[in-house]
Amino acid sequence: MASRIQIAKPDIVKEFSQGVSVLRLRDVAGVFNQKRDFWRLTKSMSLNAFVRFMTEKTDLRLVSYRFPQRHVSGYTWGDVPVLEALLGLVEDSYLSHYTALRIHGLTEQLPKTIYFTKEKSSNSAFNRDANELYDQSAIEAAFSHPPRVSKNELELAKEQVRVVMLESAYQGGLGVTNGEVNWGGARPLKLRYTSLERTMIDVVVRPFYAGGVFEVAKAFENAKTTLSVNAMLAMLKSMAFGYPYHQAIGYYLERADYKPTVVELFRRLPMERDFYLTHNMGKTAYNSRWRLFVPEGF
Numbered sequence: 001m002a003s004r005i006q007i008a009k010p011d012i013v014k015e016f017s018q019g020v021s022v023l024r025l026r027d028v029a030g031v032f033n034q035k036r037d038f039w040r041l042t043k044s045m046s047l048n049a050f051v052r053f054m055t056e057k058t059d060l061r062l063v064s065y066r067f068p069q070r071h072v073s074g075y076t077w078g079d080v081p082v083l084e085a086l087l088g089l090v091e092d093s094y095l096s097h098y099t100a101l102r103i104h105g106l107t108e109q110l111p112k113t114i115y116f117t118k119e120k121s122s123n124s125a126f127n128r129d130a131n132e133l134y135d136q137s138a139i140e141a142a143f144s145h146p147p148r149v150s151k152n153e154l155e156l157a158k159e160q161v162r163v164v165m166l167e168s169a170y171q172g173g174l175g176v177t178n179g180e181v182n183w184g185g186a187r188p189l190k191l192r193y194t195s196l197e198r199t200m201i202d203v204v205v206r207p208f209y210a211g212g213v214f215e216v217a218k219a220f221e222n223a224k225t226t227l228s229v230n231a232m233l234a235m236l237k238s239m240a241f242g243y244p245y246h247q248a249i250g251y252y253l254e255r256a257d258y259k260p261t262v263v264e265l266f267r268r269l270p271m272e273r274d275f276y277l278t279h280n281m282g283k284t285a286y287n288s289r290w291r292l293f294v295p296e297g298f
Helices: 004-017 025-035 047-057 082-089 097-103 136-143 196-205 213-222 229-239 245-255 260-267
Strands: 060-067 070-077 113-119 153-156 161-168 176-181 189-194 284-287 292-295
Touching: 004 025, 004 047, 025 047, 025 070, 047 060, 060 082, 060 153, 060 161, 070 082, 082 113, 082 161, 082 189, 097 113, 097 189, 097 196, 097 213, 189 196, 196 213, 196 229, 196 245, 213 245, 229 245, 229 260, 245 260, 245 292
Parallel strands: 113 161
Antiparallel strands: 060 070, 153 161, 176 189, 284 292
C-alpha cells in the first residue's frame, strides 16, 4: 500500500517545479509547513524525513559549497548552473570585478575565476566622511605592500572554475542590478551583478580582482560608448572612500581618450595627496597631472 507522501508526490512535484529553482532549507520548510495538510501528510512526517524523500525520489538536489570561511548549502530543483545557485543561496550577493567585466563585454579574456561579493551588514559598515582622506603616510604604507587578497575561494573541478567569495563594505546594493546573461550555455542565466558604472569603480579599487591594471585600462577603452561618467562620478562620491580613487579613474579616462569635458569632471575634484594606481608596483613613473604613481612603462 502506497504511503501518504507517495500518493501526494505528483502534487508535491508540481508545487516545487512551479517555484524557484534555488532554495535554502528554510524555503523548503516554508513550502512543507504550508502545504502538508493539503498533501495530507502524516503528523509524524518530519521536515528531515520530507527532505530525504524529496532528494531521493524527486528532482530536489542538495548542493554544497565549502568555502574556507563559510559553508554555503541548500537545494536546487534539477540541475542549476553554479552562478545561479551561488547567488540564490548567498542572500544579497552579486557578481563583481572580472566576472562583471565579462558580463558587460569589456574583456576579451574568458576568466577561469568567478568573483562574487557579499556586502557586510549596515551595522558593521565602516563609515568615513567623503572628504576625510587617509593621510599621505598611510597611503604610502598601504600601497607599498602587496594587497590583501581574499583566501575565501573554492575550486570546482566539474565546472573547471575557481570561485572567490569577496566581502565589501555596506553600500546598500548601490549599482547592483538583475538581468539575463548569455554565459554560453543552453539558456541565458538570471544573474545579479554590478552595473557598468559600479563595475568600473570596483575594478579601479581592486584591479587585482580584474586581471590587473592593463585589463582595467582596456576595459575603460571598451566602455567608451556605453559608460555614463556622470553616473559613475555620483556613485563614487556616494561610496565615500578614504583613498582618492578619483585620481586613478581620471587617469584611466584620459588614457583611453575620453572627451576632455568628461575628464575635466575628475580634474575639478581636489587632489590633495599623491596616490598609486595599484599596490606594490616596483618601479614607477609619476604622473603629475593626476598626482599618481603608475607602473613604469605602463
